[in-house]
Amino acid sequence: MKKAEDMVVNAELQERIVEAAKSLFLEKGIRAVTMDEVSRYLRISKRTLYQIIRDKEELILLCYEAETREQTRRIESEIASGNDIMTIIIHQLDYMLQVADHISMSTIKDLWRFPRLQEAARQRRMMLEERFVSFFALGVEQGMFEADVDYRLLFRFINSGSDRLNHQMEIFHYYSPREVFLNTGLMLLRGCATTAGRELLDELRRKVLYSEKV
Numbered sequence: 001m002k003k004a005e006d007m008v009v010n011a012e013l014q015e016r017i018v019e020a021a022k023s024l025f026l027e028k029g030i031r032a033v034t035m036d037e038v039s040r041y042l043r044i045s046k047r048t049l050y051q052i053i054r055d056k057e058e059l060i061l062l063c064y065e066a067e068t069r070e071q072t073r074r075i076e077s078e079i080a081s082g083n084d085i086m087t088i089i090i091h092q093l094d095y096m097l098q099v100a101d102h103i104s105m106s107t108i109k110d111l112w113r114f115p116r117l118q119e120a121a122r123q124r125r126m127m128l129e130e131r132f133v134s135f136f137a138l139g140v141e142q143g144m145f146e147a148d149v150d151y152r153l154l155f156r157f158i159n160s161g162s163d164r165l166n167h168q169m170e171i172f173h174y175y176s177p178r179e180v181f182l183n184t185g186l187m188l189l190r191g192c193a194t195t196a197g198r199e200l201l202d203e204l205r206r207k208v209l210y211s212e213k214v
Helices: 002-028 035-042 046-052 056-080 085-102 105-110 115-141 151-166 169-173 177-183 185-192 195-209
Strands: none
Touching: 002 035, 002 046, 002 056, 002 085, 035 046, 035 056, 056 085, 056 115, 085 115, 085 177, 085 185, 085 195, 115 151, 151 185, 169 177, 177 185, 185 195
């Protein structure tokens, strides 16, 4: 019984550590945040921190995994609620832009300097391909996206573009993450949409993406 209780306590503490680290990484950049700072932020000893998290790279991976689980949960929840595909896409994009508005340039530059994180992202992309294709197939059925688009090719193109962007971080000296997302990914989606899909996309874009800007 004691061992089970300890596992629950450790799991709860790990969740707290991950949430704290995510906030610090977004604000200050990954390289700037030390394990000492995380322990001070949570008011726990460094020894306790290392009993739960082996090292900083493991902490980064746990943050990445937590964020991907949350993204999956949000999408599955919206599908279960009966939202159409375009609405789900806009809501997810809005969330990404809110994160982008608060992320530091240091964090963006640091993201892909960790080999284990790069490998985790590569593995996730491989697993997501079929889900992406099925997701847009549903969008085609709903009349939101054109049927003659190769969505598998689109997925691979987006990923290759993301990889190139990771090595061209100087673009963020001239454009904010919000501007990059709005003028690349959003326009790419709009180009694949049907007339009905574009109308809904534009309507939702005004209501959701620009509600705080106008």
